Amino acid sequence: MTTYHLDGLAALGDPTRRAIFERLADRPSAVGELARDFPVSRPAVSQHLKVLKEAGLVMDRAAGTRRIYQLDPEGVGALRAYLDQFWNRSLAAFKAAVEQPEEDS
Amino acid sequence: MTMQATDTSVRTSITVEAPIERAFSLFTEGIGTWWPPEHHILEAELAEMVFEPRVGGRILDRGVDGSECAWARVLVYEPPARVVFSWDISLSWQIEADHEKTSEVEVRFTAESTERTRVELEHRHIERHGEGWEQMQAAVSPPNGWNLQRFADAARAA
Numbered sequence: 001m002t003t004y005h006l007d008g009l010a011a012l013g014d015p016t017r018r019a020i021f022e023r024l025a026d027r028p029s030a031v032g033e034l035a036r037d038f039p040v041s042r043p044a045v046s047q048h049l050k051v052l053k054e055a056g057l058v059m060d061r062a063a064g065t066r067r068i069y070q071l072d073p074e075g076v077g078a079l080r081a082y083l084d085q086f087w088n089r090s091l092a093a094f095k096a097a098v099e100q101p102e103e104d105s
Numbered sequence: 106m107t108m109q110a111t112d113t114s115v116r117t118s119i120t121v122e123a124p125i126e127r128a129f130s131l132f133t134e135g136i137g138t139w140w141p142p143e144h145h146i147l148e149a150e151l152a153e154m155v156f157e158p159r160v161g162g163r164i165l166d167r168g169v170d171g172s173e174c175a176w177a178r179v180l181v182y183e184p185p186a187r188v189v190f191s192w193d194i195s196l197s198w199q200i201e202a203d204h205e206k207t208s209e210v211e212v213r214f215t216a217e218s219t220e221r222t223r224v225e226l227e228h229r230h231i232e233r234h235g236e237g238w239e240q241m242q243a244a245v246s247p248p249n250g251w252n253l254q255r256f257a258d259a260a261r262a263a
Binding site: 025026079080083084086087088089090091092093094095096097098099 | 117123127138224226231
């Protein structure tokens with residue numbers, strides 16, 4: 001479980017990968033659609049999807065000649081990984097803000 | 106695959122060099138000073154984040170054009186020790202209108218000294234969003250998907 005968890009976190013550490021993951025949460029998509037909507041090449045999108053898939057966050061299925069990518073339906077784990085990463089980053093930002101000397105006034 | 110109760114929560118904590126009152130007020134009413142800037146739902150440029158400091162209050166993003174996006178409801182407000190708010194956001198950063206499908210975040214503040222505060226955060230009932238996902242997938246895959254798809258489209262168009 002721990003390994004899966006860390007894989008998920010590591011996979012979502014990359015901003016482009018996180019954006020692709022969020023997009024797939026919105027709607028399942030083929031590689032070509034993702035390459036069209038993100039400023040990265042098709043091979044780069046494929047590579048990101050491979051990492052997300054290996055981390056257990058994303059799965060794919062055949063639809064005719066295309067492969068449609070979507071979040072893994074056992075994806076509570078995926079959401080946990082996402083939120084874990086989100087809150088760790090946010091609390092670090094909170095710490096930085098709260099420890100700043102008060103400058104208003 | 107069975108989930109244990111703990112599998113549907115995320116827990117994290119941090120210790121900050123600040124008095125408990127300041128930690129609590131910056132976490133709540135000062136949320137706009139630390140919330141990750143890329144995580145907003147508004148279409149318009151963000152003017153401010155507002156945390157209404159009472160039970161039943163809302164946490165919302167306000168745009169420069171006056172538009173508002175309320176993405177949380179304050180469920181418990183006990184300064185400076187504890188606050189609980191709902192998480193009315195789907196994973197794709199859209200507002201979840203069905204409160205049955207929202208999770209909640211509890212934040213507890215403990216004074217370790219007059220100048221040091223421990224902040225413990227638990228984001229729980231994450232599985233409630235999961236139920237939404239399954240329906241969302243059901244709505245997307247077969248041809249006769251129903252209202253969740255319409256909701257998703259409406260949310261995207263809004």
